[in-house]
Amino acid sequence: MSTPMYNIPGANPVSPSAQAPEPSAPASTARTVAQVLQESRIDEVLDELERDLVGLAPVKQRIRDIAALLVIDKLRMNLGLQAENPSLHMSFTGNPGTGKTTVAMRMAEILFRLGYVRKGHLVAVTRDDLVGQYIGHTAPKTKEILKKAMGGVLFIDEAYYLYRPDNERDYGQEAIEILLQVMENQRNDLVVILAGYKDRMDTFFQSNPGMSSRIAHHLDFPDYSVDELGRIAQMMLAKQHYRFDDGVADVFTQYLKRRVQMPHFANARSVRNALDRARLRQASRLFADRERELTAEDLTTLTAADILASRVFQESSV
Numbered sequence: 001m002s003t004p005m006y007n008i009p010g011a012n013p014v015s016p017s018a019q020a021p022e023p024s025a026p027a028s029t030a031r032t033v034a035q036v037l038q039e040s041r042i043d044e045v046l047d048e049l050e051r052d053l054v055g056l057a058p059v060k061q062r063i064r065d066i067a068a069l070l071v072i073d074k075l076r077m078n079l080g081l082q083a084e085n086p087s088l089h090m091s092f093t094g095n096p097g098t099g100k101t102t103v104a105m106r107m108a109e110i111l112f113r114l115g116y117v118r119k120g121h122l123v124a125v126t127r128d129d130l131v132g133q134y135i136g137h138t139a140p141k142t143k144e145i146l147k148k149a150m151g152g153v154l155f156i157d158e159a160y161y162l163y164r165p166d167n168e169r170d171y172g173q174e175a176i177e178i179l180l181q182v183m184e185n186q187r188n189d190l191v192v193i194l195a196g197y198k199d200r201m202d203t204f205f206q207s208n209p210g211m212s213s214r215i216a217h218h219l220d221f222p223d224y225s226v227d228e229l230g231r232i233a234q235m236m237l238a239k240q241h242y243r244f245d246d247g248v249a250d251v252f253t254q255y256l257k258r259r260v261q262m263p264h265f266a267n268a269r270s271v272r273n274a275l276d277r278a279r280l281r282q283a284s285r286l287f288a289d290r291e292r293e294l295t296a297e298d299l300t301t302l303t304a305a306d307i308l309a310s311r312v313f314q315e316s317s318v
């Protein structure tokens with residue numbers, strides 16, 4: 001073998017005791033789908049996903065399909081028809097703010113509940129967390145991250161930055177090689193999700209067939225419509241005990257129609273940022289009136305002025 005084997009400490013795929021079952025495949029007597037669902041309670045996660053996330057119909061369907069596959073594989077393992085975990089590494093592509101990180105956390109929870117990973121946490125990283133600046137720095141950095149992620153999901157945002165075709169000696173290549181080995185050899189204890197823009201990810205996979213061949217599921221996250229962004233806003237406000245005053249939802253729709261055409265628009269993240277700024281304006285508005293007794297209604301209501309003061313309405317250049 002030309003490349004050395006990388007052993008991640010504390011992440012040995014072999015169980016410490018000979019009798020103990022694989023950590024990711026707990027002994028189970030389940031023989032029906034209902035029994036697996038009852039043991040794992042993944043329907044709770046699937047229901048939450050359905051309820052808490054606006055839109056994303058194709059993504060939700062893919063998650064349900066993957067969950068079905070995992071449940072059936074569980075039953076196959078219980079009958080000894082399948083010795084190993086299926087490969088579960090995934091790619092989540094889509095523009096910023098389309099819900100990739102949020103869905104990845106739910107996926108981690110599903111994998112945990114079904115026993116495919118021991119802990120079910122998610123470690124989100126970018127190139128800078130994996131790749132060092134100097135020779136000899138990359139392997140320890142990457143291994144440290146892998147150690148943290150073992151038993152859960154390693155979410156690599158903008159994963160294509162690991163590969164720089166213009167620089168043959170780029171240390172990113174070293175990180176990729178370590179990842180590839182761990183993705184193959186320790187897949188009973190770690191699921192890797194590569195995230196980023198679709199076109200760049202496609203190019204990355206074309207140049208890195210080894211990576212491409214280890215990805216079992218590709219999920220594409222569409223941009224949200226203005227209507228969906230409006231519903232996302234309502235949902236975010238309700239969670240924080242705020243509401244739009246009468247008619248303000250329409251003002252916010254006008255805001256969104258302008259915002260989606262402007263630079264740096266980032267789907268649901270832009271909605272979150274817009275609401276944060278509206279809350280700041282509401283606070284300044286309420287703060288100005290020192291003597292007024294503020295009711296619950298005052299403290300929870302965002303008015304048209306709180307939205308209309310945005311720079312989005314000032315700029316005529318849209």
Ligand SMILES: Nc1ncnc2c1ncn2[C@@H]1O[C@H](COP(=O)(O)OP(=O)(O)O)[C@@H](O)[C@H]1O
Nearest residue numbers: 052053054096097098099100101102232268269
């Ligand atoms: N479909 C959705 N419904 C409600 N909130 C969403 C939805 N998609 C994303 N969000 C929220 O938008 C923000 C950005 O989402 P995130 O998952 O970080 O996007 P990405 O990882 O694709 O950049 C988060 O606060 C998330 O909760």
Ligand SMILES: [Mg+2]
Nearest residue numbers: 097100101157
């Ligand atoms: Mg993200």
